[in-house]
Amino acid sequence: MGPHGSPDAGRRRGRGREGRGACPFSRQGPELPLRRLQDVCPAPRGGGRKLSRLTGDEFGRLFHSFEHTAFRLETRERYDVDHENDSLRKFLAKERDELPWMRDWLTMIRDATAQGRRFHRVRVVSLPLSDYSRFGVWCAQFTNGAGEDIRYLTRDRATAAGLPLHDYWLFDSHRLVRMHFDDSDAFLGVASRRRTG
Template sequence: MSLITGDEFSRLFRTFEHTAFRLEVRDRYDAPYENASLARFLAAEEDDLPWMRDWLYMIREATENGRRFSRVRVVSMPLTEYSRFGVWCAQFTNEAGEDIRYLQRERARAENLPDHDYWLFDSRLLISMHFDDADRFLGGELIEDPTTVVQHSYWRDAAWHHAIGRDEFAIG
């Protein structure tokens, strides 16, 4: 199996035509670029999220051009420290135009949603995301098999149907 990373992976976010959807199912991600912000969040210190600026710019630009980013985060309750950080960060991503919603893990299990992360671009290109045992992203497996893509599209729709918006989740 060959995994795409770096510029090849990043290109997918600039070249999709209509929709980019992410299902996140992990309670923790070890992303070196955000670890300093996570530490500041946990210490209740101010942070201007410098690592997120390019992502927010890209989302704004895509949204202005009629392209849509959306995401469902499957979370365990009570929230992990990392998940609390993610809810806080999502306010900025949502402002930029990405619609991030939350689904409790028990409900995801009841709906038989998968236990792996993926990106689905334009309902036709699937990237199954691979991580190591330390929660670090290794790369994405490109999958174009129609049956597999349709199954992941179904899971996207089921997750979206049962998830609630970030702001409602953050208050609840």
């Protein structure tokens, strides 16, 4: 699944892992150990300017211009994304889906991976998984296969670790892009800041 609202998403969110350490509710990857949370869920600390609003084009360019890492923390139970809704319906009905809305996103991940740039994502989920989270686990096989590293963390462990309650992207460990959604889970826009300290 793409960035849930970036210009590349709709005009653009595997390699299964099994065995020891596997996530208890999927075969997409190991559950994240608490001791690694600070490494995998980085957040800018120290000084920084206030968040400033980004246009859709500015946000979209960040996915193509970062140098090393693009990290995403997803904290919501679901996302109301027009281009995903039909695929979610098909998934729940066990119908075949070619996921045309995901093709540009997967190409971008493959290209970045070939250049040595990495996409990482942690999804905070409640148990039992919501329909949307089950759909996300299914979609992860394609994004992981393209080179993104997606991990899952239960909501109680995320709360215990003090993770933020909001979604964000963090580019190259210094460009924070906080994502905003309305009460019906629709994407509203983003605000950004650069780490200065």
